[in-house]
Amino acid sequence: MGGGPALKKAEDFGGTVRRIVALIRRDRFRLASVIGFGVLMVCGMLAIPAILGDATDLVIDGAAAGGVDFGALTRILGIATAIALATFAITVHNGRTIAKMAQHMAFELREEADRKVAALPLSYFDSRPRGEVLSRVTNDIDNLTQTVGQVTQRIVQGLLFLIGVPVMMLTISPLLTLVVVVTLPLTLLATRLIGRRSQPRFAQQWATTGKLNGHVEEMITGHQLVTLFGRREEGAAVFKRHNEELYEHTVRAQWVSGLLGPAMMFLGWFTYVLVAVAGGLQVAAGALSFGQIQAFIQYTGQFQNPLNMLAAMFGQVQSAVASGERVFELLDAEEQSPEPVAAAGALAAVEGRVAFEDVSFRYLPDEPLIEHLWLEAAPGQTVAIVGPTGAGKTTLVNLLMRFYDLDAGRITVDGVDVSTVERERLRRRIGMVLQDTWLFEGTIAENIAYGRPEATREEVVAAARAAHADHFIRTLPDGYDTVVESDEGGLSAGERQLVTIARAFLIDPSILILDEATSSVDTRTEMLVQQGMVALRRGRTSFVIAHRLSTIRDADVIVVMEHGTVVEQGPHEKLLAAGGPYARLYEAQFARPAVEEEEAVTAAPARA
Template sequence: MPGGPRAGAPATSKPSDFRGTALRIVALIKGDRLRLASIFGFGLLMVGGMLLVPTLLGNATDLAIRGVNSGGVDFSSLTWTLGGAAAVSLATFALTVFNGRAIAKLAQGIAFGLRADTDAKIASLPLRYFDTRTRGEVLSRATNDIDNLTQTVQTVTQRLIQGVLFLVGVPLVMLTISPLLTLVVILTLPLTVVAARVIGKRSQPRFAKQWGATGKLNGHIEEMITGHQLVTLFGRQAEGAETFKRHNEELHSSGVRAQWVSGLLGPIMFFLGSFTYVMVAVVGGLQVAAGALSFGQIQAFIQYTGQFSNPLNMLAAMFGQIQSAVASGERVFELLDADDQSPEPVTAADDLGVRALDTVEGRVAFEDVSFRYLSEEPLIEHLWLSAEPGQTVAIVGPTGAGKTTLVNLLMRFYDLDAGRITVDGTDIAAVERARLRQRIGMVLQDTWLFGGTIAENIAYGRPEATREEVVAAASAAHADHFIRTLPDGYDTVVGTDEEGSLSAGERQLLTIARAFLIDPSILILDEATSSVDTRTEMLVQQGMVALRQGRTSFVIAHRLSTIRDADVIVVMEHGQVVEQGSHEQLLTTGGAYARLYEAQFAQAAVDEDEEAGLVL
């Protein structure tokens, strides 16, 4: 919305909390208990099969060696043993497929829930939140960060569950073969934990910085795309490219640092794994030579050593991805934890305030209202203003005087710091926002159309409206003629882009028709005719006169010629009402309004002279 403070400033980042964020991600995973139990069950059977195969292969090796030494191999037993190993391996593969599908459903369920929560959260956030953040930054959290988080959950969950089961099951099986060799393998585990903790502390802040840089880059790209025409018009491509280069370099630098630091764990794990293999080979060879172990047992133990180190190596390989996902999780949770707009009032059946707005006459009063976007920057202080039912109140004044802020407060886009605003004597703070806004129609200077047909866009405020009602609203806004000239008429599909088939004026006419259709009791027009040509403006002004009949209307205008017929003209400066009265009364007093009017009249005369000179 216009009028906010420092729109587009980057959000303040919070300190990283790896443990707290990781626990919240785990809580999301635990939320689908049934699917998680099936994943754990599949994982348990998979690990059991994987643990059984080395023992079967070791037994097959011992059968073959004993047969060679005794002069005859028991091929029947050997075949059954190898066949059993193959059957277990095939069953393990099938379990892996089923487990992968279950994990995919779990991860996508988390993504679905996070997107739904984010959508609901964005709808409940106050405008103050968006005033201090770029749209690209918010979009990055709602898309890139959620995708990164859920993709990592899908990748890591299976390996993590499988890894934990291996880390528990493998040592138990190892102990049945050789307690001494098991001790050799386990002695390297503390070194792995220490390395992971040290590297994790160093890499997590770098990943947080990486995703923060991603949000800034996305915000800049979004601004450059939506403002492409203006960027080209003012020749700011070079500056835009320089800003992009700066954000891209920041993302590249932070990404390299994060990946490099987290990537150190992989070589460390490889070194510890290789060292473990050497120690197992040396000690195991001595035990085989001493007759304490058979060849089949040492073969199985070496395979178990690989199964023990593989989960650690996999986690090391995914360590950077896990750190990145936690950083994304922090950003998503920061959005979800943001303060909502102030709670709605209780709407009991006997609430007089709610019942009073069922039929709104349109008496509006600002009583000693004070408001500021930033605590250190006063904007509106102790403002008094009233509008009687059916009156047209025009609000004029220089940029930054508080005109748009005034109507934003009436719509309850922001909450007051002091005072109150009443509609028909009812404090709007005691009324549900949705119920209040149902009684108010608003047409902004900035047009907004969503991806859909023209009829759907006009009926946005009343989706149940009939086609006849839509056409009537378009006709009242003088939009029916141009709509019928389009290839598909009212069924023509339009989008949110400003470079589509409709001109800026045509888009504005559609938003005006949208306001006609909802038949509001109170009407707000914020420079609603600024994007239309002079001829169309005359037609729209005629429609506006009809639209304002019997309705309380607030008209924000810079062109004073468009509000000469207003019942009351309010002149604002620095958040205060400095004058109010009719057009003739304010001109007679020779105050702020008269100075504004004379300045515009003089400028219009200069423009006419310049145009005449160009014609001559």
């Protein structure tokens, strides 16, 4: 099969199986129905070989006596037919019931996964591709529940046969029963040996499936960037590598698990030969009748059938267990810190005084980012946060929103520690406009009203006008009812950003966070949006993260951050006069281009 990475062993195969069984047991009424009807079905199927054996003896004895009692034979065959029809009806009923059980399990797992995803911290999604998480919620849950639907009835039926068949065998011949049972350890040994080698390969198969889905999601989401920068060949090469890995892991898993089928077939034929030889000797000795040996051989087949079914389903079962492990890993992931029991009336009416008091935070334990930060914003103030990339600007507002928990210190709003306030209650008071716009599939009006679904059309239009988005919206084919079919939806980057700004206007927040909110609009639109922002910020505490310093000159306080620390703060003019880090940033953006232009103009006549 060629070389490959080291096999990743299943973390807890037995534990995963027990959890899957616990999921099945949740649907107790349907499970009890399946088991109850299954017992009746197995009893009927166990009775049929004995009945047919009696029919065989009736024919042989009648022929030896000179006449067959066809009336009795008809009654025996009629009973066998009725039992066969009843077992068929039970099989159909159990199949439908188990299908409902499997889909109910899928329904509950998806709901649990949805609740879990909502409760996970941002750090969980920061540390793994989105496609990997999506694969667990979709592919792995589907694989697990479909397998449960396909194998549950067979497993229940097989276990009942493995219990009932030896009992019927013992009533015919304890010696032949011993011959059959002796081969059982060989079957269990083959199952164990093959299972230990195939399970890690199935785990690799589904892990690689997650990687492939993650890469495909990235390539589709960033299709324009991939094409623009000429990275399609590289993306195709990565896809080919993941696809080849998936192919190899799947072939290995299926090939190894597929060895169990031939092994079971060989052991089955070996058992059949032993029974036939030993049974023939007993018939010749007069210890058994022809009908009894016929019935026993049929019971031998019924005893082997569950083992052969297990062999046929072995790979599928192991694949489902591997998917189950991935699903349970998601469901067991550590959630964000529990919500506090908020004090009555906490943040009922926010004035907007925000304070960062000796705040420390790091994403990785050995890489400090923010250390002992102090910062205060008075009600109604506009605080601009500037600094180089990686200084901690966006992290600062993420901490205020409680997307992450602090390592030390505290953040207060109106003197209330935000860690003692429910996240939802806190975030209802905060409006946020990000640099990366996000629109969902729906109308323009629904996207604007995302934070206030109950808003009237008049309120939506007023918010759009305040954000200077009303004009372009009315030029769309269906105006505010134009459907955005994807994150882009035919809108330009600037138009999408105006929609998100209108969304912030509509929720009327007490605290406003603008993270490069005008970075994707043209200069003229930026001026219009800035006018709207002035109106939006009036009476609200605002945090504005900006790289273009021209957009934050009117801020009450400009905070300069470097390496997670506030190195300078104050109004624009004061910081310029101080000649510190802010003045250097400002000079880098404005002064140097002007000097270069002046030098170019001065040098032009000399070159002429």
